[in-house]
Amino acid sequence: MKYNKDIMRHLCFGFAFLLLLFSCKHGEGEYHGVSERIEAESEHYKGTSLSSEKYLEGMETIEITEGGHTFLIPERKGQIRSYACTECHTEPLHKMQSKDVKKAHWDIKLVHANENTMNCITCHNPDNMDNLRSLTGKQIDFNNSYNLCNQCHTKQFEDWKGGAHGKRIGGWAPPRASMTCVNCHNPHKPHFESKWPARFNTQKVKERE
Ligand code: HEC
Ligand code: HEC
Ligand code: HEC
Numbered sequence: 001m002k003y004n005k006d007i008m009r010h011l012c013f014g015f016a017f018l019l020l021l022f023s024c025k026h027g028e029g030e031y032h033g034v035s036e037r038i039e040a041e042s043e044h045y046k047g048t049s050l051s052s053e054k055y056l057e058g059m060e061t062i063e064i065t066e067g068g069h070t071f072l073i074p075e076r077k078g079q080i081r082s083y084a085c086t087e088c089h090t091e092p093l094h095k096m097q098s099k100d101v102k103k104a105h106w107d108i109k110l111v112h113a114n115e116n117t118m119n120c121i122t123c124h125n126p127d128n129m130d131n132l133r134s135l136t137g138k139q140i141d142f143n144n145s146y147n148l149c150n151q152c153h154t155k156q157f158e159d160w161k162g163g164a165h166g167k168r169i170g171g172w173a174p175p176r177a178s179m180t181c182v183n184c185h186n187p188h189k190p191h192f193e194s195k196w197p198a199r200f201n202t203q204k205v206k207e208r209e
């Protein structure tokens, strides 16, 4: 019995000591106002960085605002091999094309919509190749090519703005950064083959037995 009491007394002293230690860490009145307190206490959160910035290091991004959503997307023009187009496209397209000229972009085969719906100049601006163009002839910057896609793919665009279609870069912490359409879809051949879901094949297992 006495033995238990001794243990209890030691434990009590122990707890009292710990309580004292922690409650003394920040005395009342040490902070002059709530902002100062938040600032001082946030010191402890360094290291568990609440920012996605480190994931974006070395990636060139642009900030866009679409339908009330503001976020970053990767810059494109620096990534396009044959940009600036006007290095060659110094005159209107029809003047550069002829039956004798070897196709300059032989490696691009359009497999998107059928050819009644779409050809090269549905998207490219034959008068200024450095920009894309909308169906009504408005200029669209290559960095904002999602505005080209959204003319026909409204649903995916709405989902993308909200973050439901496409992938975020980095974490969930701000700043928000997302891949843009052309990071995943080749505009000239955008369809992905669907994959069969990976399943455990019981038939094959039986055959092997
Ligand atoms: C190295 C020179 C060069 C560069 C750079 C270049 N083009 Fe061209 N492009 C040509 C030539 C030459 C033609 C005309 C011959 C032909 O139709 O292939 C042409 C034709 C085209 C056509 C018409 C193709 C057809 O089949 O009707 C499109 C569209 C086009 N270019 C888009 C672009 C875009 C967009 C860029 C920039 C991202 C670009 N080009 C950069 C040389 C170039
Ligand atoms: C659905 C719209 C669309 C159509 C149709 C289209 N393009 Fe493009 N094209 C784009 C977009 C968007 C880009 C920029 C992609 C990116 O950011 O990587 C591009 C890029 C290019 C480039 C630069 C590629 C590179 O890597 O250097 C060339 C050249 C080009 N297109 C030529 C053509 C030609 C020729 C045709 C017709 C055979 C054509 N495009 C049809 C949307 C289109
Ligand atoms: C002028 C209208 C138009 C524009 C602009 C356009 N598309 Fe399309 N797209 C179509 C049509 C039509 C189809 C074929 C029918 C379908 O499958 O929806 C198609 C098919 C697709 C598919 C394949 C759909 C599937 O079922 O697999 C993808 C992905 C796609 N487009 C992405 C894009 C992207 C990315 C852009 C911008 C670079 C773009 N489209 C621009 C009209 C357009």
Ligand code: HEC
Pocket: 146, 149, 150, 153, 156, 157, 160, 165, 166, 167, 179, 180, 181, 182, 183, 184, 185, 192, 194
């Ligand atoms: C992170 C990559 C990624 C980005 C960014 C992205 N997509 Fe997709 N998209 C996909 C994948 C993967 C599929 C195929 C989904 C499937 O087969 O279930 C798809 C499917 C599609 C389809 C076919 C219809 C469907 O829903 O299955 C269309 C059209 C399309 N995307 C358009 C767009 C447009 C327009 C944008 C930009 C506003 C965009 N995508 C951005 C990866 C992406």
